[in-house]
Amino acid sequence: MPAWLELPLPDGPVPVVLTRRRRQTIGLRVGSERVEVIAHPQVPLSELEAVLRRRSDWIAEHWRIQQQRKRERLAETHSLCLLGEVVPVRRRAEGRRVRVVHTDGALEVQGVAEGDEAALRTALAAWVKREAQLDFPRRVARLGAGLLRSPSACHLSAARTRWGSCTAQGVIRLNWRLLQAPPAIIDYVVAHELAHLMHMNHSAAFWAQVAALYPDWRVARQWLKTEGHRLFALG
Structure with a gap:
């Protein structure tokens, strides 16, 4: 216009x-x-x-x-939080296709032109989603190992107002942006959704189940309230 x-x-x-x-x-x-x-x-x-x-x-x-x-x-795309740790982001314009390589303690983004911040964020977001798809199911399996009911599936979510969800059919969805948070925060959200396998509400029994899976849930929940907005740096 x-x-x-x-x-x-x-x-x-x-x-x-x-x-x-x-x-x-x-x-x-x-x-x-x-x-x-x-x-x-x-x-x-x-x-x-x-x-x-x-x-x-x-x-x-x-x-x-x-x-x-x-x-x-723009500053946020020069580094990225990964499991709570700040990882430098380097870029190389060379390359026929866009790819992200995690090497030497940094993320190297190839095939993105200098100054194209939108393309850089898109590439980093896609990489985080792929890593989250590998990480989250392992956490769900580890934290839910002793439960009477197992989740039927674990998928990624792109919600902007919820960190996770659990359906009556046992499908757990976790926000891909959580991979940028410290591991303890991810574990809390996983525990929260696993507790919904037994209690599809937020009753006292539900919170007791959360505490059994993750005792420091109050600290983690407060972190998400005060720091969660930082996980949206990539959109």
Whole structure:
């Protein structure tokens, strides 16, 4: 979408795009690449320009926030947490296909051009998913070895609001992003879902089963509440 105009801000001009839509109010959206103005087709351009001038301080503040978040995302792709440990990420543009190699204590991403951060995150996410598919079933088998009921399957989940789930049929799903967390945190989520094999609720009996499988569950649950957002660096 071509820019409608450039809005002068303290940190430099910002492109503004205009979207015409039937709505009663004038909307403003500040992204990391542009500002979007959403207005009814009959609202004159002069009125929209006046709104931008009046809201320039608000726009400038949110633009700075978006730029900081963008810088943080770029920094995160230069390293990756793997089982709670920070692993450096190196890239080599050479290569006909994209592949990730774990060697010498670092992750080498091949076939991704310098500056293509989206492709880098995609490659790293795919690698983490493959590693999680190997790691998680082993944890489920180890922690669930003494249970009266075994899970029928263990799959990966890409949910953005849940770390795991367990169906009435015994299918356990674990969020692939958990592979970036410390092993103890992964074990807690596994124990949580294994406990659902016996108790499809969050009753006292359920939490007693969780404690039997993983005694420090309260500490792990709090870690996910305070630090879990960091596991979404790859999307």
